[in-house]
Amino acid sequence: MILHGYWRSGTSYRTRIALNLKKLEYRQAPLDLRTGAQKSDAYLRLNPQGLVPALETDDGLVLTQSSAILEWLEETHPEPPLLPSDAAGRAQVRAMAALIGCDIHPLNNLRVLKAVRGLTSDGMGADQTSVDAWAGQWIIDGFTALETLVVRHGDGWCFGGAPTLADCYLIPQLYSARRFHVDLAAFPRLLEIEARAEVHPAFIAALPENQPDAD
């Protein structure tokens, strides 16, 4: 398989974690989002949205949107499972993943921060402090709820005692939170999961700084 992504993109990072947890082989085809490589004609033919990640499968399928890619991986490569075996548990893990994937990450990614920087009425653009505050509010809102959910459902990881899709989403979001200088002291359960991921080979191999395009 070929993963089209970017070392520091949260959606690429979560996809790498899932691929690694399932011990799947893949080659990376990096796109530098800072230079707009994802808007080239060649890439737009693969993914008309011009966003990362995209996964080319061995059958020649091109899959887009990390949430859809992760569900496809779970269906086609079920071991180890990244979703619980019962519908209620699956709904809870998917809700945790969506809390991050829909209510935090989309507000903090590169294209949106660029728009936020352009929003000030004096035409000068928001400074880094304003950008950190913008990103931080969504992270803190989401993590506050997620911490409660992990207390209810987690036992070492977000849900139960083994990594699930929710952890694939959480670890990159914690990495992003640190880049925006968010104080994470109020989220001890999330930090426990992060500490566990820091010594887990699948998560280590997925770290942004361990990717071929990292600078």
Added chain:
Amino acid sequence: MILHGYWRSGTSYRTRIALNLKKLEYRQAPLDLRTGAQKSDAYLRLNPQGLVPALETDDGLVLTQSSAILEWLEETHPEPPLLPSDAAGRAQVRAMAALIGCDIHPLNNLRVLKAVRGLTSDGMGADQTSVDAWAGQWIIDGFTALETLVVRHGDGWCFGGAPTLADCYLIPQLYSARRFHVDLAAFPRLLEIEARAEVHPAFIAALPENQPDAD
């Protein structure tokens, strides 16, 4: 089942469509997002995130996040199917849904628009024209890619010849686009789907103006 939602919330709207397509009975428990009803202690106990929708099932489960609710509905009430029978098709439908659910809707909902209004450096807040422009850019970006995907995969609906989860997402996003005065002329295939939904009983029953809390 009890659906906690709000008549004009896009995520509540998409959940109603799925419930209706599957011909499931549910009672509505509306929360007025404009007065902050979703932040009451009672509701936060149900959903620590304080967002709509939440679905209380007949077994007493509380499900949150519309994407997780829709997957749960599909697993527990499989007829009629809202996902294709093959993994590749399911990945495509989920990618279309996520294109809307992650890359358009989160940038246009009430809590984010409120933050956008507060972002201008003169402290006066962005005016309605700026808010429409903010919302419109994400809708146009996303719909441009979705139109291409529907040309590839659709046959009357987003994917194939029957409604799927992707249509549950699309119709509320078109409704929202009109509220932000987005010119939709460039998206004829999406408008064809909208026309089909306008005469489909499940979609009609889910319309915001047909809900008990509509004003």
